[in-house]
Structure formats: C-alpha cells, structure tokens
Amino acid sequence: MTTNEALAVMEQTRTKAAATTALDTFFCETGTYRMIRERVFGVLEAREIRLARGLYEQKGAALIGPAGSGKSTMMARVIREYEETAVATGGRAFGHRIVSAIVPGKASVKDTCCAILREIGYPTHGNRTENYLIDCLRTQLQNHRIAAIHLDEVQDAGRYATEETMSAFAKRFRNLMQVGPWPISLIMTATLEAKNLINQDPTLSRRLRPVEILAMTPAIDGPALRDAMTELLGRSGLTDDGLFSLAEFMPIMMHAAAYRFGLAVEITIEALSEAMEMGDAQVTLDHFAEAYYVRTNCDDELNPFLSDHWWGIDTTRAMDRFYEEKKETKKPRKRK
Incomplete structure (x- = not known):
C-alpha cells in the first residue's frame, strides 16, 4: 500500500468513526432503565433517612443481564442522574457520591478493594492484608462521604472461584452495608453468572433489590x-x-x-x-x-x-x- 492509499484509508475510517461517535451518545430510556433507576434512587434515599435515625443496615441494587444488553451504560446514566439530582436538591447529609469500579478478572477481595481505592483517589498496593484494605476502604468511604459503591463485572468474582471464596467475597462487601459509622449501599452490574454469587449468600440476596434484563x-x-x-x-x-x-x-x-x-x-x-x-x-x-x-x-x-x-x-x-x-x-x- 502506498502512502497516498494509506492516507485515503485513514481519512475514510476517520470519517466513519466521527459519524459513529456522533450517534454513540444516543440513549433510550427503556422500561428496564426506569426500573433500575427507581431501585437505585430508592435504596440511596432510604439510606439517608435510616442513617439520620441511627439505623445502620442498608440495602443495595443489582442489574443483571447478558453481555451486550446495555447494563453498564444504563447504570452509568442512573449514577449520573442521581448525583446531579442530589446536588440540585441541596445535597445529602450522609453523602451522595457513588464510586464505580470494575471488578478485576479472577478477582479477590484484596484486588477489588485496591480497584475501589484507586477510583476514590487513594492508591494502595495489593501486598497489604485483606483486613487492612477493608479497614482502609471503610475509612476512605467516610472521608470522601461516599454513599454507594458500584461494582461492575461482578461475575468475575465468582467465575474462577470456589463456593467458599465466593462466600467470602460476598460477605466482605455486604458487610459494608451494615457496619457503622458509615455504611454504604452496594450496587452491582454483572452478567447472568453473578446470580450464583448473589444467591449463594442469603443475606446479600435479601439486601439487594435486583433487576434482570430479559x-x-x-x-x-x-x-x-x-x-x-x-x-x-x-x-x-x-x-x-x-x-x-x-x-x-x-x-x-x-x-x-x-x-x-x-x-x-x-x-x-x-x-x-x-x-x-x-x-x-x-x-x-x-x-x-x-x-x-x-x-x-x-x-x-x-x-x-x-x-x-x-x-x-x-x-x-x-x-x-x-x-x-x-x-x-x-x-x-x-x-x-
């Protein structure tokens, strides 16, 4: 291929990419989107009220669907809408920020804690103990007044795990919804494989408000x-x-x-x-x-x-x- 041919191909692909990107901003509010928005808004507003009354145990939400169903896009939109609406209505006494992190492949509790801490802006290293990282995470959640953690691709927490390690993962993060003085709401997005992770822990299942994309x-x-x-x-x-x-x-x-x-x-x-x-x-x-x-x-x-x-x-x-x-x-x- 000559230089002129390469330039022509590049220009053609740039033109197509520009046209595609302009359409990529499109978002459709489906019935599923409205349902998960109601779930997320509901658990976060309930958290604010419960903490004001000294009640620590909180609820969470989960959006489960196959790859390509649009769940990550939906949740990003819901999170943005909640944060903007909270700011527009005077903020929340117990915080309104939601921090999102992608669960690393073959994730352990330590790896996931590190991923969340990086998103908060507090980088740390995986050579710390699990207990240290969980305590550090609790402290940073309160210091930054974070209301919820959104874990994306949660199915990776159970894909290569035994039932015992899945149970340990679920227990660690569901406990963040009940331990004072700063319990948070837990929000999950995942493929259908995450049903196993959720259902094998009755306490986690009870606290989540799930929506499945059919x-x-x-x-x-x-x-x-x-x-x-x-x-x-x-x-x-x-x-x-x-x-x-x-x-x-x-x-x-x-x-x-x-x-x-x-x-x-x-x-x-x-x-x-x-x-x-x-x-x-x-x-x-x-x-x-x-x-x-x-x-x-x-x-x-x-x-x-x-x-x-x-x-x-x-x-x-x-x-x-x-x-x-x-x-x-x-x-x-x-x-x-």
Whole structure:
C-alpha cells in the first residue's frame, strides 16, 4: 500500500468513526432503565433517612443481564442522574457520591478493594492484608462521604472461584452495608453468572433489590426498539424507505442482536454509519447485513439479514462458517 492509499484509508475510517461517535451518545430510556433507576434512587434515599435515625443496615441494587444488553451504560446514566439530582436538591447529609469500579478478572477481595481505592483517589498496593484494605476502604468511604459503591463485572468474582471464596467475597462487601459509622449501599452490574454469587449468600440476596434484563420479544419490546432506531435514523439524516415498519424486519433485527437491546442499538449505529460512509441517502437491509458482517465475520449463509432461514442462526457466535471445510471469507452479498 502506498502512502497516498494509506492516507485515503485513514481519512475514510476517520470519517466513519466521527459519524459513529456522533450517534454513540444516543440513549433510550427503556422500561428496564426506569426500573433500575427507581431501585437505585430508592435504596440511596432510604439510606439517608435510616442513617439520620441511627439505623445502620442498608440495602443495595443489582442489574443483571447478558453481555451486550446495555447494563453498564444504563447504570452509568442512573449514577449520573442521581448525583446531579442530589446536588440540585441541596445535597445529602450522609453523602451522595457513588464510586464505580470494575471488578478485576479472577478477582479477590484484596484486588477489588485496591480497584475501589484507586477510583476514590487513594492508591494502595495489593501486598497489604485483606483486613487492612477493608479497614482502609471503610475509612476512605467516610472521608470522601461516599454513599454507594458500584461494582461492575461482578461475575468475575465468582467465575474462577470456589463456593467458599465466593462466600467470602460476598460477605466482605455486604458487610459494608451494615457496619457503622458509615455504611454504604452496594450496587452491582454483572452478567447472568453473578446470580450464583448473589444467591449463594442469603443475606446479600435479601439486601439487594435486583433487576434482570430479559431477552427482547417483538410483542413487548418491538415498539420501543423501533422508536429508538427511528430516532437514530433521524439523527443520521438518512431515511429507511419504510424498512423499520416492515412486520418481518423487527424479528430479524432482534435475532441478529441475540435479543439484546444494547446490541441492537449498536448494530443500528453501525448500519447507519455504513450507509453514510457509502454516501447513500437511505439505510437498507444490505447496510444491516454489512454491519452484522463487520461485527461477526460470519459467512453470508449465517447472516440473518441475508439468510431466508435466519431464525436457525446462532447469533451469539463470531467467525462462524457454513461449511466445515475452510474457505476464504468474503464481503456479504445482497439479500435475494
């Protein structure tokens, strides 16, 4: 590739990235979002009231769903809304800040404590004892007047653990919700594997207010997804020539996204970006096929936007091949 060719490719990818980023700021308030917002706001406002009355035991919330369902985006939005609303209403006597940390892979209590302390702005080292780090965390939570800890990717705490180590992890962090003088609320986001972590500790399960993101269905979620896609379409400046209104389109779209709302939005953004990059005024099924191909690198026969037998395709798999023998992958053809 010559320098001029490389520059042309770079400019093309920059243009597409700019268009995609502009659409990436889109957020849709789904029923699940409103439910978890109510849960989080509820446990935090209850914490304020209970601490004012000298009651230490607090509640928490959990948002559980498969990868690509949009749970991390939802929770980030909920946290931002709570903090902004608390400030707008005069703050809270016992704090309103929520600190978020990603649970490290193969996480131990010590690793997770260090991750939280780093987010607070108090870096420490894992060579400290577990008891020291927990005590340090309690002190810093009070010093910074933090109302809640949000642990993201909590499933990693139990993925490689025994029942005993999972129990120890759950006990350590649920105890932060009851030990004075500064108990906090615990908020979790995780994939479905975290159900084991939550359910194996009855005390933790009792204190959490969980919400599970269920698989989409055309009857229940079709209108909301269509509205979200239509809004994205409007932001892109493109038209769809009635594609989104076709009765057969939404089931295909949901299946392509493995029935996950967040993934459906991502595929839509990718399809719109493909259309804009090609200079097309309309987004078509072929753009969605290309978006799916970019995401999965699957053969045409396993692309739900191209196949007549789309319902039999496992859309959770990437780089899937239709034939057993190896063959060179190609750009997707147009749907016949």
